[in-house]
Amino acid sequence: QVTLRDSGPALVKPTQTLTLTCTFSGFSLSTNGMYINWIRQAPGKALEWLALIGWDDTRYYNPSLKTRVTISKDTSNNQVVLTVTNMDPVDTGTYYCAWARESFSSFDIWGQGTLVTVSP
Amino acid sequence: QSLLTQPPSMSAAPGQRISISCSGRTSNIETNFVSWYQQFPGTAPRFLIYDDDKRPSDIPDRFSGSKSGTSATLDINLLQTEDEATYYCGTWDSTLRSVVFGGGTKLTVL
Numbered sequence: 617q618v619t620l621r622d623s624g625p626a627l628v629k630p631t632q633t634l635t636l637t638c639t640f641s642g643f644s645l646s647t648n649g650m651y652i653n654w655i656r657q658a659p660g661k662a663l664e665w666l667a668l669i670g671w672d673d674t675r676y677y678n679p680s681l682k683t684r685v686t687i688s689k690d691t692s693n694n695q696v697v698l699t700v701t702n703m704d705p706v707d708t709g710t711y712y713c714a715w716a717r718e719s720f721s722s723f724d725i726w727g728q729g730t731l732v733t734v735s736p
Numbered sequence: 737q738s739l740l741t742q743p744p745s746m747s748a749a750p751g752q753r754i755s756i757s758c759s760g761r762t763s764n765i766e767t768n769f770v771s772w773y774q775q776f777p778g779t780a781p782r783f784l785i786y787d788d789d790k791r792p793s794d795i796p797d798r799f800s801g802s803k804s805g806t807s808a809t810l811d812i813n814l815l816q817t818e819d820e821a822t823y824y825c826g827t828w829d830s831t832l833r834s835v836v837f838g839g840g841t842k843l844t845v846l
Binding site: 653655662663664665668676677678679712719720721722723724725726727728729 | 738768771773780781782783786787792826827828832833834835836837838839840
């Protein structure tokens, strides 16, 4: 059974860097066709995709956030880390990690979400 | 503004059928598989449809997906009150090299 748990700070200040961790079980990110994505959702707004990392270290980023976002993986510890620099109040929202297999954009399993508020 | 266009809201009565549209471009919907997600307030999205028209094993067959050209559709038959949720379409965009989502459709079952 695949499970994902996303974690990180509930509150960050403007200009700070946000670091989120996705800890997963039930699969290995070194297995062919496995991907972990990060997606966020501002309060009352639509889903916004941020980044993905694959079993072969493939990485893609949302073009509008590419200069601020970095995704990395620790395969031995079953974790994926997302960092977002220079946080702003407009970055407030719920951040989800999600698992995809054999596809970049079919998210079978989602983490529970971490609500991040950006405020002084 | 989302790259995939969905109607912001729709409503229908229990027992009816509804079709939610998702309109995009050649670089996304026409050339890549579409997925659909269901989201209730305060919860993570749920995987409904993948590869345009396939259902995960735990999704009832009242839900179905289809695609034609640059548009995709989610159909829900025999609507139930528990289907009241927001529905999102998503796919890969080959030009942007990124995942794109629709703006979401809030479905009211009344």
